Amino acid sequence: MKFVGLVLKSARRSKRRTALTILSVALAVFLFSALRAVLQGFDAVSAASSAQRLVTIRSTSMIFSMPTSHGEAIRSTAGVQDVTWANWFGGIYKDPKNFFGQFAVEPESYLRMYPEILLSDEEKQAFLADRTGCIVGDGLAKKYGFKIGDRIVLQPGIPTYGTQDYPFTIRGIYRAGSSAVDNQSMMFHWKYADERSIVKGEVGWYVTRVADPDRAVQVANAIDQKFANSPYETKTDTEQAFSAQFASMLGNLNVLLGSVALAVVLTTLFVAGNTMAMSVRERTTEIAVMRTLGFPAATIFMLVVGEGVLVAVVGGAIGGVLARLVINAEALGLAGGFIPAFGVSNSNVGVGLGLSLIIGLLAAVIPATMASRLKIVDALRRVA
Amino acid sequence: MGLIANYNLRSMIVRKGTAAMTAMGIAMVVAVFVMTMAIAQGFRGALVASGSNENAILLRKGATSETVSAVLKPQLPLIESMPQVARTADGHALASPELVVIISLPRASDGHPANVPLRGVGPRAFEVRNTLQFVEGRRFTPGTREINVGKQAVARFTGLTLGSDVKFGGVAWKVVGIFTADDASFESEVWGDVDLMMPAFQRNGYQSVTVKLVDPSAFDSFQAAVGNDPRLDLKPNRERDYYEGQSETTGTLIRVFAIFVTAILSIGAVFGAVNTMYAAVAYRTREIGTLRALGFSRLRIVTAFLAESVALALVGGVVGCIIALPVHGLSTGAMNMTSFSELAFKFRITPALLAGGLLFSAVMGAVGGLLPALRAARIPVARALREI
Numbered sequence: 001m002k003f004v005g006l007v008l009k010s011a012r013r014s015k016r017r018t019a020l021t022i023l024s025v026a027l028a029v030f031l032f033s034a035l036r037a038v039l040q041g042f043d044a045v046s047a048a049s050s051a052q053r054l055v056t057i058r059s060t061s062m063i064f065s066m067p068t069s070h071g072e073a074i075r076s077t078a079g080v081q082d083v084t085w086a087n088w089f090g091g092i093y094k095d096p097k098n099f100f101g102q103f104a105v106e107p108e109s110y111l112r113m114y115p116e117i118l119l120s121d122e123e124k125q126a127f128l129a130d131r132t133g134c135i136v137g138d139g140l141a142k143k144y145g146f147k148i149g150d151r152i153v154l155q156p157g158i159p160t161y162g163t164q165d166y167p168f169t170i171r172g173i174y175r176a177g178s179s180a181v182d183n184q185s186m187m188f189h190w191k192y193a194d195e196r197s198i199v200k201g202e203v204g205w206y207v208t209r210v211a212d213p214d215r216a217v218q219v220a221n222a223i224d225q226k227f228a229n230s231p232y233e234t235k236t237d238t239e240q241a242f243s244a245q246f247a248s249m250l251g252n253l254n255v256l257l258g259s260v261a262l263a264v265v266l267t268t269l270f271v272a273g274n275t276m277a278m279s280v281r282e283r284t285t286e287i288a289v290m291r292t293l294g295f296p297a298a299t300i301f302m303l304v305v306g307e308g309v310l311v312a313v314v315g316g317a318i319g320g321v322l323a324r325l326v327i328n329a330e331a332l333g334l335a336g337g338f339i340p341a342f343g344v345s346n347s348n349v350g351v352g353l354g355l356s357l358i359i360g361l362l363a364a365v366i367p368a369t370m371a372s373r374l375k376i377v378d379a380l381r382r383v384a
Numbered sequence: 385m386g387l388i389a390n391y392n393l394r395s396m397i398v399r400k401g402t403a404a405m406t407a408m409g410i411a412m413v414v415a416v417f418v419m420t421m422a423i424a425q426g427f428r429g430a431l432v433a434s435g436s437n438e439n440a441i442l443l444r445k446g447a448t449s450e451t452v453s454a455v456l457k458p459q460l461p462l463i464e465s466m467p468q469v470a471r472t473a474d475g476h477a478l479a480s481p482e483l484v485v486i487i488s489l490p491r492a493s494d495g496h497p498a499n500v501p502l503r504g505v506g507p508r509a510f511e512v513r514n515t516l517q518f519v520e521g522r523r524f525t526p527g528t529r530e531i532n533v534g535k536q537a538v539a540r541f542t543g544l545t546l547g548s549d550v551k552f553g554g555v556a557w558k559v560v561g562i563f564t565a566d567d568a569s570f571e572s573e574v575w576g577d578v579d580l581m582m583p584a585f586q587r588n589g590y591q592s593v594t595v596k597l598v599d600p601s602a603f604d605s606f607q608a609a610v611g612n613d614p615r616l617d618l619k620p621n622r623e624r625d626y627y628e629g630q631s632e633t634t635g636t637l638i639r640v641f642a643i644f645v646t647a648i649l650s651i652g653a654v655f656g657a658v659n660t661m662y663a664a665v666a667y668r669t670r671e672i673g674t675l676r677a678l679g680f681s682r683l684r685i686v687t688a689f690l691a692e693s694v695a696l697a698l699v700g701g702v703v704g705c706i707i708a709l710p711v712h713g714l715s716t717g718a719m720n721m722t723s724f725s726e727l728a729f730k731f732r733i734t735p736a737l738l739a740g741g742l743l744f745s746a747v748m749g750a751v752g753g754l755l756p757a758l759r760a761a762r763i764p765v766a767r768a769l770r771e772i
Contacts, residue, residue, distance in 0.1 A: 017659050024652040031648045096448050159444070159454040231554060231586075235488070235497075256423075260416060260645055267412040267649055271656035274405035278663050 003299070007306040013279065018311055021275045025315025025359060026322065028268035029352040033323035035257045035264075036351065037344045041179075048179035049239040051213045053113065054220050056206040056236040065202035066232045073226050074206055079219040081211045084109035087204040089193060091154030091166065093144075100140055101185035102154065104193040113207050116177035117187075123148070123172030131192055133171035137183035141173045148173060162196045180239070208236075265359065272363035276308050280367040287371050288379035301372040308364025309357060316356025320349035388675070388684060392692040395668060406660040407700035409653045410745050414704025416649060418741045419711055420642030422731040424635055427718060430729035431631035433568035435624035437600045438470075439512060442593045442610065442618040449630060450484050455590040459616055463593055468606035470596040472511065478596035480509035483578050485585050486725050487552045489541040498717075499725040500541060502552065502574045504581030512596045515568065520546050521561030526577050532561040534571035536728035540717060544574070553584030569627070572717075572728040594623060634718060650748055657752025661693050665760040672760050673768025682761040689760050693753025694746050701745025705738050 011018050056074065058066055065087070075083045089102035107128055111117055119127070119135060127133045136146050146152070150170045156162060168188055176183040194200055210219045220236035227234045280287070287300055328343035396403050442463065447453035463469070464477035471477055483504040488497040507526040510516055524530035533544045549556040557576060565571050582588065597603060607620050665672070672685060712733040717726045 017662065020655040020659050024655040027648055027652045031645065035645075090452065157448075157452050159452065233554070260420070263412045263416045264645075264649060267409050267652055267656075270405045270409035270412070271652060271659070274402055274409070274656060275659050277405070278402060278659065282663075 003303060003306065007303060007310055010279070010283070010303070011307050011310055013283075017275055017279070021272055021311050022315040022318065024268055024271045025312050025356050026319035028264050028359070029316045029319030029356050030323045031264050032261055032355060033320060033344045033348045033352045034327045035261050036348050037323075037327055039257055040345075040348070041343075044179040046240060046243050049243045050180060051216060051238050051240055052209055053239040054208040054210060054216060054223070054236050055239055055242045056208065056220075056223055056234050057204075058232060058234060065199075065204055066206070066234065068201045068203055070203065070227065070232065070234070071206060074208055074223055077219060077222050077226065079210050079212065079215055079222070080208050082109060082113060082209040083206060084113045085190065085203040085206045086110065086187075087190060087193065087202065088158075089154070089161065089188075090157040091161075092157050093152065093154055096157075098144075101182060103185060103187045104190040105187050106190050107187075110187065110207075113209060114181055116181040118175040118177050119172050123174075127171040130169060130171055131189055132168055134168040134186055134188035135172040135174050136170055136186045137181075138173050138175050139183035140186060141170075143184070146170055146173070160198055160202070161193060162198060164196065166192070166196070180243075207239075265355065268359055269363055272308070272312060272359055273366065275311075276304065276364050276367040277370075279307070280304060280371045283371075284374065284379050287374055288376050291374065291376050292380070297372040300374075301368045304368035304371050305361065305364045308368070309360035312356045312360025312363065313353065316353045316359075319356070320344075320352040323352070324349050388680065388688045389691070391671075391675075392688055392695075395664070395671075396692060396696065399664065399667075402660055402663065403696055406656050407696055407703060409656040410697050410700030410748055411704035411707060413646060413649045413653045413748070414701045414741045414745050415707040417642065417646040417744055418705060418708035418733060418737060419731070420638070420645065421737055421740070422708070422711060422733045423716070423718075424638040424642060425734065425737060426716075426729040426732040427638060427727070428628075428631045428635045429732050430567055430569045430572075430727060431627045431635075432624065433515075433566050434570055435622070435627035436513070436515070436596075437622065437624050438597055439623035440595055440597055440603060440606060440620045441623050441626050442595070442616075442620045443591075443626075445617050445619045447619075450482070450591045453591045455481065455593055455618060457589055459618065460590070460593060462613065462615055463595065463610075463618075466606065466609055468597055468602040468609065470598045472508070476508060478508055478512050479593055480506040480512045480595075481578055481590040481593050482506070482509070483581050483585075483587060483591050485581065485587075487574070489543065489550075492540055492542050495542075498541065500537060500574060501572065501725045502576065502581070503570075504578030505575050506578055509575070509594075512594055513565070513570065515566045516563045516570065517565075518561050518563050521559070524560055524576060527580070528577070529555060529557045529580060530560045531557045531574055531576040532563055533559050533575070534573050535562055535564045536571040536715065537574060538562055539715070540572070540726070540728050550574075553581070555584065567730060569727050569729075572726065593618075638718075646744075650744070654748050654752045657693060657697060657749060658755065660696070661689065661753045661756035662759070664692070665689065665756045668760075669763060669768050672763055673765050676763070676765045677769065685761040686757045689757035690750060690753045693757070694749040697745045697749025697752070698742060700749075701742045704745065705741050708741070709733060 056066075056070075068085075071083055071085055074080060084106050086106070087104040089104050091102050092098070093100070111119070111124065117135075123135070127135050134152075140146065148170055152168050152170065154166045154168065156164070156166065168186075174183070190203075194202070208219070208223070210216050216238050220238065223236045224234050290300065291297070323344045324346070442455065443450065443453040444455065460479070460481050464479050469477045469479055485502050485504075486499045487502045489500045490496065491498045510523055518532075519535060521532075524532050531550065538544045543550060544559060546559055546562055548559050550559065551557075563571075563575075578590065582590075595606075597606060603620070603622060610616050610618055610620050675685065676682075711731045713730050715728055715730045717728045
């Protein structure tokens with residue numbers, strides 16, 4: 001510990017250079033934490049998805065509907081506790097650019113199925129009682145400044161829902177109890193959309209709760225078996241498998257973001273390593289004098305490594321804290337639609353700090369080795 | 385200039401370790417820039433290549449994409465009879481009524497189901513889309529359960545090879561031909577007879593009609609003719625504009641990501657260049673003093689050091705482009721937000737993109753070298769010469 005002062009002293013030798021290096025490490029850790037947070041956002045959705053809930057869609061694809069009679073058939077399958085259903089509405093709020101999820105749901109059973117949709121009792125009752133009522137997530141409410149009692153109008157985007165505009169009254173603003181529920185969506189009565197639809201009684205997907213999550217796969221197979229060879233064949237999966245599939249359609253995020261993160265680390269390594277090498281080269285004479293005074297080679301090695309680590313970790317701390325403050329779902333408002341809410345967590349900051357430590361170590365190893373192996377006589381003779 | 389350029393070049397070689405590290409930092413930034421932009425370009429390219437200037441696509445008024453559009457069956461003959469629509473030698477209008485639905489097929493790489501667009505087309509679709517070429521097999525025969533598959537779709541999903549049976553819409557369909565389409569998005573699709581697709585998916589109308597115009601300039605009069613017919617609640621779009629619009633959401637997302645990442649990364653690399661150049665100036669204080677004493681002007685010193693920094697960065701830029709080049713032509717997939725299905729495309733590195741990468745590296749070099757170069761020029765001659 002007695003050498004801390006010496007390390008600090010040499011870090012201050014060229015203030016500008018140290019500051020620039022600290023800032024480059026800070027930027028790298030900032031970027032790294034942000035990328036990690038995005039990936040974790042996607043993973044969190046899969047992780048929070050319930051293994052107890054099954055999603056049944058038409059085997060051809062999600063955008064084809066099934067008749068309401070499927071609901072009763074699913075309910076009578078052994079091991080099924082509860083059933084609800086929903087449709088994708090795909091309406092336009094003022095401008096097609098204002099994209100958010102709109103779901104026509106069977107309100108009572110839907111709220112029962114998703115206890116993660118947190119709604120006060122009064123709001124819930126008001127929503128259930130109003131046929132043209134809707135509930136919106138707090139994220140969405142914030143984005144468009146929605147308040148309870150507001151009237152909003154959606155223009156149908158899918159021809160099946162007719163051509164007339166749909167007015168709604170906001171009866172509740174819900175919070176999301178877990179990542180399985182998106183707080184940027186809107187839900188309203190399935191009946192309201194069905195009344196105006198050109199084809200009646202169409203359901204986009206069914207959600208089923210099974211009594212025993214260990215038997216989820218068997219129940220899913222039993223449901224699909226019921227509709228095999230009917231004109232409306234189905235495909236049932238656990239919610240977990242379903243959201244994993246959805247994320248994989250966005251492309252191979254892991255590889256893309258991972259390779260960018262690698263490039264970030266390499267760039268910083270080059271910058272930091274270069275600085276350390278420069279700083280050692282400048283001090284060649286100084287180091288030779290220290291060696292003459294009796295400092296062992298190991299101590300010189302540790303001094304240089306200590307300086308590298310110090311500079312990198314200070315940078316990492318700045319970058320991590322900055323990322324923690326700037327990159328969070330509320331400050332950015334980027335989430336919504338297909339992008340899950342994401343934010344830099346304390347553990348992201350921890351990983352970033354660890355990363356900066358490694359950068360500091362790696363960047364300092366070669367210059368430190370150079371410094372500790374200096375031949376005193378040569379070094380003293382050299383004119384810098 | 386010759387002397388000073390030579391001097392800068394040689395001092396760069398003397399400090400090759402530091403110079404190489406700085407150049408590599410810049411190389412990584414340029415590589416990331418070129419690769420991420422190659423994704424954005426490839427995605428956009430695949431969709432833009434789908435549209436031809438000679439074609440027009442008709443959608444329901446207000447519809448932003450095929451999936452939310454509807455064209456009624458009786459409207460087709462009205463469109464086909466318009467004089468702006470090109471015809472075959474035997475008098476058939478070059479118009480293709482189409483319906484795009486999405487089917488789910490297991491992806492070859494991981495076996496997970498993915499959304500694949502299935503396009504029902506009219507019998508003359510291959511004359512309307514004349515970039516399509518068969519690499520294997522033949523066209524499907526209208527009125528039969530035969531399908532053609534794009535080359536990218538064959539590679540990305542299992543069970544689409546020539547001769548195999550694919551089950552969707554309750555029945556089996558036979559793959560009789562595989563086509564390419566100049567890397568256009570059609571290569572990710574499955575094509576079949578629209579009149580058989582409709583009953584298979586319980587649809588009773590088309591989604592869009594694509595026509596080949598007699599001449600690209602006939603578009604305006606075609607648009608006016610459609611607008612004047614009260615029986616047609618449709619809006620014609622130039623096919624190229626339409627597909628360009630389709631690429632916007634995802635394309636912009638990728639581009640914003642690319643710019644965000646490279647911007648932050650480049651600041652780090654510029655800091656590296658600043659450090660290196662300051663050190664370069666500091667080492668050579670005496671030499672700079674000598675040059676000034678010999679009569680080289682301040683401006684010459686500034687330009688010399690700036691040039692050194694830019695040259696160093698350009699070396700990095702070239703290395704970065706070389707690192708990025710191998711990804712060119714690799715195919716990958718991403719979800720097309722507007723059609724909700726997977727679109728396969730190739731990383732596309734164009735000469736313009738490479739030039740952009742080099743320019744970017746030069747800018748990083750100039751920004752990083754500016755302050756150190758000014759410092760070099762301001763060094764007082766007498767003091768510089770006295771320095772050891």
